[in-house]
Amino acid sequence: MASVPEEGVVTPDGRQIGGVLMEMKNITLRFGGVVAVKDISFDIRKGEIRAIIGPNGAGKSSMLNVISGFYNPQEGEVWFKGYRRGPMKPYEVARLGIARTFQNIALFDGMTVLDNIMTGRLNKMRSGFLAQALWWGAAEREEIENRAQVEKIIDFLEIQNIRKTPVGRLPYGLKKRVELARALAAEPQLLLLDEPMAGMNVEEKEDMSRFILDVNDEFGTTIALIEHDMGVVMDISDRVVVMDYGRKIGDGTPAEVRGNQEVIDAYLGVAHD
Amino acid sequence: MPDQQAPSGELHSLPALLARNAARYANRPAYREKEFGIWQSWTWAEAAEEIRAMALGLLALGLKPGEHVAIIGRNRPAHYWGMIAAQMCGAVPVPLYQDAVAEEMAYVLEHCGARFVLCGDQEQVDKVLEVEETVKGIEQIIYTDRRGMRKYDHTRMNALADVQAEGRAGSTRLAPELDARIARLDYDSICVMLYTSGTTGKPKGVVLSNRNIIETAKNSADFDRLTHREEIVAYLPMAWVGDFIFSVGQALWAGFTVNCPEGAHTMMTDMREIGPTYFFAPPRVFEGQLTTVMIRMEDASSLKRWMFRRFMAIAQRVGPSLLDDKPVGFGDRLAYGLGNLLIYGPLKNTLGLSRVRVGYTAGEAIGPEIFDFYRSLGINLKQLYGQTEASVFITQQPDGQVRSDTVGVASPGVELKIAENGEVFYRGPGTFVEYFKNPESTASTKDSEGWVATGDAGFFEEATGHLRIIDRAKDVGKMADGSMFAPKYVENKLKFYPNILEAVVLGNGRDFCTAMINIDLNAVGNWAERNNISYGSYQELAGHPQVYATIKDHVETVNKSVADDPMLSGCQIHRFLVLHKELDPDDGEMTRTRKVRRAVISDKFADLVAALYDGSDSIYTETEVTYEDGRKGKITATLRIEDAQVFGDAQGHKVAAQ
Numbered sequence: 001m002a003s004v005p006e007e008g009v010v011t012p013d014g015r016q017i018g019g020v021l022m023e024m025k026n027i028t029l030r031f032g033g034v035v036a037v038k039d040i041s042f043d044i045r046k047g048e049i050r051a052i053i054g055p056n057g058a059g060k061s062s063m064l065n066v067i068s069g070f071y072n073p074q075e076g077e078v079w080f081k082g083y084r085r086g087p088m089k090p091y092e093v094a095r096l097g098i099a100r101t102f103q104n105i106a107l108f109d110g111m112t113v114l115d116n117i118m119t120g121r122l123n124k125m126r127s128g129f130l131a132q133a134l135w136w137g138a139a140e141r142e143e144i145e146n147r148a149q150v151e152k153i154i155d156f157l158e159i160q161n162i163r164k165t166p167v168g169r170l171p172y173g174l175k176k177r178v179e180l181a182r183a184l185a186a187e188p189q190l191l192l193l194d195e196p197m198a199g200m201n202v203e204e205k206e207d208m209s210r211f212i213l214d215v216n217d218e219f220g221t222t223i224a225l226i227e228h229d230m231g232v233v234m235d236i237s238d239r240v241v242v243m244d245y246g247r248k249i250g251d252g253t254p255a256e257v258r259g260n261q262e263v264i265d266a267y268l269g270v271a272h273d
Numbered sequence: 274m275p276d277q278q279a280p281s282g283e284l285h286s287l288p289a290l291l292a293r294n295a296a297r298y299a300n301r302p303a304y305r306e307k308e309f310g311i312w313q314s315w316t317w318a319e320a321a322e323e324i325r326a327m328a329l330g331l332l333a334l335g336l337k338p339g340e341h342v343a344i345i346g347r348n349r350p351a352h353y354w355g356m357i358a359a360q361m362c363g364a365v366p367v368p369l370y371q372d373a374v375a376e377e378m379a380y381v382l383e384h385c386g387a388r389f390v391l392c393g394d395q396e397q398v399d400k401v402l403e404v405e406e407t408v409k410g411i412e413q414i415i416y417t418d419r420r421g422m423r424k425y426d427h428t429r430m431n432a433l434a435d436v437q438a439e440g441r442a443g444s445t446r447l448a449p450e451l452d453a454r455i456a457r458l459d460y461d462s463i464c465v466m467l468y469t470s471g472t473t474g475k476p477k478g479v480v481l482s483n484r485n486i487i488e489t490a491k492n493s494a495d496f497d498r499l500t501h502r503e504e505i506v507a508y509l510p511m512a513w514v515g516d517f518i519f520s521v522g523q524a525l526w527a528g529f530t531v532n533c534p535e536g537a538h539t540m541m542t543d544m545r546e547i548g549p550t551y552f553f554a555p556p557r558v559f560e561g562q563l564t565t566v567m568i569r570m571e572d573a574s575s576l577k578r579w580m581f582r583r584f585m586a587i588a589q590r591v592g593p594s595l596l597d598d599k600p601v602g603f604g605d606r607l608a609y610g611l612g613n614l615l616i617y618g619p620l621k622n623t624l625g626l627s628r629v630r631v632g633y634t635a636g637e638a639i640g641p642e643i644f645d646f647y648r649s650l651g652i653n654l655k656q657l658y659g660q661t662e663a664s665v666f667i668t669q670q671p672d673g674q675v676r677s678d679t680v681g682v683a684s685p686g687v688e689l690k691i692a693e694n695g696e697v698f699y700r701g702p703g704t705f706v707e708y709f710k711n712p713e714s715t716a717s718t719k720d721s722e723g724w725v726a727t728g729d730a731g732f733f734e735e736a737t738g739h740l741r742i743i744d745r746a747k748d749v750g751k752m753a754d755g756s757m758f759a760p761k762y763v764e765n766k767l768k769f770y771p772n773i774l775e776a777v778v779l780g781n782g783r784d785f786c787t788a789m790i791n792i793d794l795n796a797v798g799n800w801a802e803r804n805n806i807s808y809g810s811y812q813e814l815a816g817h818p819q820v821y822a823t824i825k826d827h828v829e830t831v832n833k834s835v836a837d838d839p840m841l842s843g844c845q846i847h848r849f850l851v852l853h854k855e856l857d858p859d860d861g862e863m864t865r866t867r868k869v870r871r872a873v874i875s876d877k878f879a880d881l882v883a884a885l886y887d888g889s890d891s892i893y894t895e896t897e898v899t900y901e902d903g904r905k906g907k908i909t910a911t912l913r914i915e916d917a918q919v920f921g922d923a924q925g926h927k928v929a930a931q
Binding site: 154163214217 | 539
């Protein structure tokens, strides 16, 4: 199954993939009588790009929500950075170093790109409400530090020209990029991307793939993503988990998964000839 | 104003000018660049230190005198510094067009034999590595932006900041050698080599000496009284001679501030923040801005639209006269003043042109309406005529003598003459030294007395002594019946419509003229949106019947105005088509400075040309396109060909032809 040794490896393109960052042990998630995720185990290693794929309704988004701590599974254990994780509030998840983007963009439409990304830094602000309102002392210093971080991300994702544009006025592809920027602003160790390429044209997909690879490469961020576009997934991921009807039917490198007969039957369609 | 007549005995090189500025304007801003949302700035003293460190670093890497250093990147202070640093080491900077694909770059890199290449970012490094598959001899790649560069093989690759650090560290060891090299520079040392865009054939390396650049900078700065207080925005390609004169020559001579935008897309915002006092743009930039203004006015409330129309009418009537200090009635002055408060002022501010004291346009003819629009707002927009071989300036318009159809009088120090065939010749202090490794071309362009052929046909207006340019001398031809064929004349009239981005008129040696037209996606797209016309692609919009109808209307209006000129009435357009793709430098159809390459187009679109003349009303075509990363693809389309009405004598002629 997992083809990466315990102590970690260096990929051919020179990235460091380390030990286990997160581990899912026998996760089962039910909504009433419906079983969304059934007895699934897999791990995510430091520095890798890990994809979860599967047909519609396979339970991918539910799985991502378990990883993000939004859903609490009825059975199984979630281990993160060597500790078993219990039920958590969203801000606790964020403090742990997990950030995410959403399938249906969840930005503040009336706010500018800059302000939206700044909200990603909220966790890093320590000064009190009054100090921030008066913009005095520590609050001012903090804002400058945080703005500098945000500007680095704006530079990185090449969205300088829309810095002051309200998000509501942006086209879809750019909104996706802004959402990625906001997630990065939290300086996460684990970045969860829910269908980052959904609804994009080929050019936008290429750009987004490039940015995902660059984020992973430049910041060493571990990335777990759900994606429909098989081409993209196979190109950018280190390892892939394949789900179907809430079960895990395959796990391994893109090449391994591509050769797995069960995966071919369930997801890619039965091979003819 | 500082003493511009400073002893020029010593100011014979870029490093000498830099040293003077570092002493005289030590604490004034020399360069600014917007990065991370903030304008970072360097004073002349700081810039001089950075440049010296760079030069020392280049020495440490083994840069030899007389070598060429290629520089590929967007306008950034570091790249300008790189050019000056290269000269300090006795080397010759060769800026290249950053949007060139690897193939085009290969020719230039091979031709100049650069051993050192300074790249802006990963994209440019990748191109150079690709070029290296065919071109040998590149030994050192230096890059400015570290992003994405970590994984590259660094045995002969360095970040610019590291090169500078190396230079600073080895300062004591290397300084004597550097100072000796700087001391060896004189007025005849080569300052820069710039490759011409080449409307025909391969690019040629134009060698310009310190004398060319510094004399030209001095003369032109005096002409427009440029001081160290000017602000310019450096956004035009660094490989273009104009940028070198404005952002290096004049900036060093006058000691003013060069501001580099954050990126191409933020240009408009950055312009507004800086508010340049001295501004240059080719006509297409002014056209583009005007189109944007008009589109946004269409979407404005009715009150605003009414005010805009009302006050622009006043501006058009009295604005240019006010600018030229001609007498204007009190009532008109008052109305203009009110307009300035309500419309012109805010509009100029939006365009970033509030503070412009001197503005120039050149390169192509500018539409009279466009030119007048800016002048009526009170912007001192002027025209100049120049080329790389002249270090830009051949003629320019003095304040108060500005018109849209002339290019002005000879620039200071420049002599002009017109040959018998109408071709314009010049000679002056900016006249280039030679074409690199190309003595034949040098000899055929520049004669033994220093006169250079411009390749443009023109004449002096008797009343004013101003020069008027008709067309490229080699493009002016004859129709089958012997009448004059001047395609540019008609194309310019067509291009003055916001809907038309580019036009190519054919007809040399033929019975009648035809045209291939490119729509402006911005203008036509907005029009389509407002009229609920849906389209899925550029191609679909270009082929839309209503778009065709609009273009036909434009073509016929142009025909009417061409018919008024007895000499050129044969150039009316009988048939036209709207192209399914934008003409693009990546496909070789235009030069990097966006001039149409006629030979390439008539060759590439030979099937379309045939269809324009064989009477068919549609044509199926396949066209190869090059994507930004250099990959090739194919697009197919069926294009409609329309007849247009012609006027005057041509009417009868058309019947005869059919």
